[in-house]
Amino acid sequence: MNAPALPPSAEERARQIRCVIFDIDGVMTDCKLYLTHDGEEIKAVNVRDGLGIKLLMKNGIEVAVISGRPSVAMQKRLEFLDVKHIWLNTEDKLPAYRKLLDTVGISDAQCAHMGDDVPDLPLFLRVGLALAPGDAHPKAKAAAHWISQARGGDGAIREAVDFILACQGKD
Numbered sequence: 001m002n003a004p005a006l007p008p009s010a011e012e013r014a015r016q017i018r019c020v021i022f023d024i025d026g027v028m029t030d031c032k033l034y035l036t037h038d039g040e041e042i043k044a045v046n047v048r049d050g051l052g053i054k055l056l057m058k059n060g061i062e063v064a065v066i067s068g069r070p071s072v073a074m075q076k077r078l079e080f081l082d083v084k085h086i087w088l089n090t091e092d093k094l095p096a097y098r099k100l101l102d103t104v105g106i107s108d109a110q111c112a113h114m115g116d117d118v119p120d121l122p123l124f125l126r127v128g129l130a131l132a133p134g135d136a137h138p139k140a141k142a143a144a145h146w147i148s149q150a151r152g153g154d155g156a157i158r159e160a161v162d163f164i165l166a167c168q169g170k171d
């Protein structure tokens with residue numbers, strides 16, 4: 001009798017990836033919001049993470065962002081980075097995810113998602129590769145196939161990009 005097949009490793013999963021979805025708060029940022037007297041929200045992004053996003057696209061891997069919160073500044077930042085698939089103010093991430101797969105023409109196994117909290121779990125259950133920053137909520141970390149050393153907003157995206165590209169023999 002054959003031994004039961006082992007589940008695929010994170011490296012094997014990463015080799016299939018043709019599109020990576022990123023959450024914003026806690027992934028592209030450190031999860032903090034600075035609130036001004038005018039009620040505006042200020043958040044910081046990491047420039048090396050931004051370069052990681054560009055590197056993915058340069059290597060033919062699509063990038064998407066699905067976030068539960070609205071942000072004019074983040075919309076501008078993502079457009080500056082040439083990210084084509086942007087859903088902000090989208091609390092239920094599944095319909096956006098389904099539309100993305102349709103638009104790009106890929107399967108679940110060819111999609112990765114990096115998220116840090118419970119709203120990311122529905123996508124974690126479907127994508128081929130679920131990625132979490134090192135300081136993600138324990139439930140997100142428990143469901144992830146791969147966890148970065150770096151914290152959200154502080155290099156987690158770049159580390160994930162380097163991992164995926166290395167698994168695919170690209171840089």
Ligand SMILES: [Mg+2]
Nearest residue numbers: 023025026116
């Ligand atoms: Mg988040």
